[in-house]
Amino acid sequence: MKSISPLLLINKLVLVGHDEKEYSVPFNPGVNIIYGDSDTGKSSILNLIDYLLGSKKVYMYEEIEKNGKYALLEVNLNGSVYTIKRDIFKPEELIEVYSTSIENMSELFPALYGPNYQKEGPAGYFSDFLLNALNIPLVKIKQAPSKMDSDLSRLSFRDIFKFNYLDQDDVGNRNILDSGNFSVFTKNKETFKFLHNLLDSQITDLQGQISEKTNEKNKLLESYNVISSFFKDTNIQTLETLSDDLAEYKQEVENINREIQSINTQMRSDNAYFNDLRNLILRLESELKLDTEAKSLKLAQLEQHVRLKKDYQQDIDKLESSLAIIKRLPEHKEEVDCPICSSKIEYTKLALNFEKNNSETVKMEIKSIKNRLKELETLIDAERRNIISIEAEENHKNENLKKARQMLDIEAKEFVSPFIAQRDELVAEKATVIEKMNKVEYLIKLRKQLNEIITKSNHLSEQIGQLTKKLDQLRAGAPSIEGVLSNIGSSLELFLKAIPIRKPFGISISKKNFLPIVRDRNYSELTSGGLRTLVSVGYILSLLQNSLNNSTNFPSIVMIDTIGKYLGKTKNGNDSIEVNTNEDILEGLDDPSKVINLYSFLTNLSEKFLEKDKLHQIIIIDNDLPVELEVMVHLQKYVVKYFNVQGKNGGSVGFIDNA
Template sequence: MVLKSPKLIINKLVLVGREKSYTVNFDVGINIIHGDSDTGKSSILNLIDYLLGSKKIYMYDEIEQHGKYAMLEVSLNDKVYTIKRNIFDPKENIDVFSSNIENMNRVFPLEYSPDYDKEGPAGYFSDFLLSSLNIPIIKVKQSPSKDNSPMVRLSFRDIFKYCYFDQDDVGSREILDRKNPSLVVKNKETFKFIHNVLDTQITELQNEIGEKNREKKELINKYTVISSFLLETKLSTEESLRDKRESLEEKIKYLENEKNNLTERMKSDNQEMEELREVVLELEEKINNRLSQKSHKETQLEQNIRLKKEYQNDINKLQTSLKVKNSLALQHSQKVECPLCNSILETVEIKKHFVEHNEDVLKKEINSIRNRSKDLSNLIEQLRDEILIIENRLSDEREKLSKAKSTLDISSEKYISPYISQRDMIVSELYTFKEQIDKIEYFLKIRAQLSEIKQKEELLKKQIGELQTKLENLKKQTPSIEETLYEIGTYLKEFLEYIPIKKAFGISLSDKTHLPIVRDRNYTELTSGGLRTLVSLGYITSLLKNSLFRETNYPSLIMIDTVGKYLGKTKKNADEVDESKENKQEGLDDPKKYLRIYKYLDEFSSNFIKKGVAHQIILVDNDFPDDLEIDYDQYVVKRFSVEEKEGYEIGFINNATANNI
């Protein structure tokens, strides 16, 4: 069975952090993420949505603390791309690499604007996704009932809201912007476009074919110009460049081994030198210690000499005091000669300014200071002798050090110099080869860009052919909105009968809102949260199922957050769940209904996989019954627990100290 609708498959999500990267790998078919609350399950879907162009991201504490940027590897109609986006600035351009994550550094990225406010260097991100999925880029009337209504772009985001129900959408009365009248109108036009029943679809399809033909012509011209330039510059072919790179990589590997072997030989051959180095280091350490001792002794010597001079000054002052006292001791007033300045002084006047001191006390103090000065002189001589001894030893050790260094230099020249010379040559060659590889990598990127242009031209040819086939089919048998609503309503009825719900009658899609009707009541009028949950799950699953059977513009992906919202899951904790009276009347506290959801999705997905129809279903839920854990373990891509548990991670950010996601 050939897939008629666009195919969007998520291969890998990577949140690159400051300490490590956080990765989730996905498969075709069902993918289940489950675990305790506050472990980051919803953030995984939120990041995927953001990397597919959402204007906002819920910046949980752990992501803000540990994250840097995010990448999403996707397959768009079987062609692999890597989308890279700044998680801290939603307005920054989005990088798209035409390769998987492992090889993204081998190609030049294209920069797309995240919204239609300002065009990026490569255009708009929404247009890139639509074009890659071969979905026509169109405008729809803001008010379809008015002939003069302004036209607004229909973006990938308008389509994707029918593919992703977050935990606020599942079971919500306000599903698909029911509170916003202008968006409700646009959603109806989007629904028609998804299912090829828009009134202007044929005209828009013709315009899209013309636009792709113009783009193909531009690519052919661009390819011709670039290939002519490469031919004139005689740039090697891609095969030749790859051969050169492979040859250089082998040489680098060989030289790296030689360098390592050389290092090992240097280590084994210089044992004698190591002993000499130890002798040199020991002598240098001794000399440093001697110098430190010498410096300390010289400081002591300087301090003691200064102190001895102070003692001598004190003795001189005391002796002067004795002379003055003897002169002043005369009984009669007379003129005397000053012992200091030789001037003539009146003794009577002088006595007024001096305090009388005992002559014996002064003499004793002089003797005491002389004794201390004498001891100090002995200490000074001792310090001089010690400094002389240190200097002699320093001289001997310096001479030994000089001889040891000389011997070491000779040994180095004998043992090490040849190795150093060889090593320098190897390092130089390695640097040259690595430079050449960098240039080759750059040229390969240019070649890859040229190859990408050619591949894009071929892709456009294929897309134009598919669009022309679609146009012919639309002209022959354009499906009516009534037929489309009937088919999807039939799939919804099958789902609700399979669960089953009580009173499964009056099930269809509204021709006014295109939302479900159950028991002849509009979705928004259903009072049971559990019933609305089942209906919303059945609705999004039916949209996917219809796209896998028919030619639509609906990507082959659905993402559902909190599958078991409002539903009883296990008999063990059913009484703990706060359910409304209506839920109990509906019998939705029966855990079997919850199990039947997974059984339906498993059978539904397996049947299409067997037919070769690729699609993807990503489910997030909280506690997971043991029966499901066993039966659907093959589909589980991540499981989280706040407690350490074998086979579980503590959260998406699994190195955080606390999980508040």
């Protein structure tokens, strides 16, 4: 079944580290749960996904910063598979996109995209690639909607994805979707309208998009005809013939290898030649051992620097907190109120802790530590470059060692002069065949690139058809804002009643800011952090539900980090769980059944949509699951990663599992 809204599914995330070691997480359609101990890289998984979908930077925990190099994300965009590759330390570099799976990346040339609208790549902008692949129109929206002559700003994929991803700071946040920032929130409200086809200009925008895609398709077909004609004139064979040739060359190489192996078994020892090769191997092995030790030392130094960097940052945070307290000390009084417990404290005792450090002294110390932090970051970059340099040298020496061992049979293969010439002849023949193989593989890539043009043309035809259908729907009767808000509000109400919250009445979506209203109170006016958590989760799920039931521009994915924030759990002694406020206690949110009902609602909702062939994805991060949920067998099928710092119960020690 074709999705009526943009289809975005994450297939696989891979972080590639030193020595090309891979750390990966697979994902499935429907619900995906990642949970476990703190500081194991759970949030970094969603941060990496967000980064590979175009965010400005990735927020890394220490192990990723120490071990990572670049990341890969395999995604399904409206039925087409792509792999996105991005350096995690160089966010300004071009982003590579391969129109295939991670396993088949080497078979195609990548398209290079600019990471933002300030830097255009050879293939254009990454945001435009995502929007085009998802068949979301490229539009500009008013910065001041109430003004007729308002300036227009380009709508990016990042503007849209704000409605799909609740990071751990957004869940339960009073100022969700930047509602506390007027200029940013104004654009967010216009984005909300665009997502649900409520902008007055969308019919005109769709017409323009159809025209642009039609012109793009015609240009692609023109390019295809030119390139195809060139291939024909230069007698470049078809993809099928080239594939057959490649298979034949591979068979030739295998046959030559067998002949070389046969000669090796017949050779007798040429002592001088044997000794030279043996000495070369010993020397290379010794050098490689030194390189390994040097790299281990550099990695240890890098780890120390990264930890020291973390310590410096903590010192800065503490000093800035002290500076804030110094500024807020009252004028000399006999007693002051404690800001925590409201009891009385003698001013002389309170001031005694700060009198030796005036604000200027603290500021100078902060500045000093920041200077040291900057120097340390330079050292970290230098250490990382040194490690990469050593690895390159190791690879070179390993290749030479491999070649030397091939020439020298340690297991008693001996060389004699009559066989050397014959063997050299075969090696030369093998090199010739491999050169032909490389040429054929290059031509196959070119042929596949030509086929990509036809594939893109077919995708454009499908997109044009979908846009035309959407245009006809809008012309026949664009959705009303009242209808859209009613649908989303009804879904939110069903969610909150399923939990259930206390007094689930007055639930709707505000016509003014498009945010939830509960008990006839705006979202920002809700005083319970646990209640805001549930409402924010229910809101983003309701947006997903609406997109699966109606034609929208909302991608079919939501990611929620720390979904159980402020909600009660049943495990004892878990310091990572935040203490409930009085408001949360009044709401009854310390009841573990709330979390059980939350997960049950998620899984039931997802399964119902999947049964109707409505593909979507819900990725959840949580610190732990209530004991009742952990023993529920049916829930375990949704767990894609479980982390336990001690490696117990089948859990990984962390996203980076080198230990």
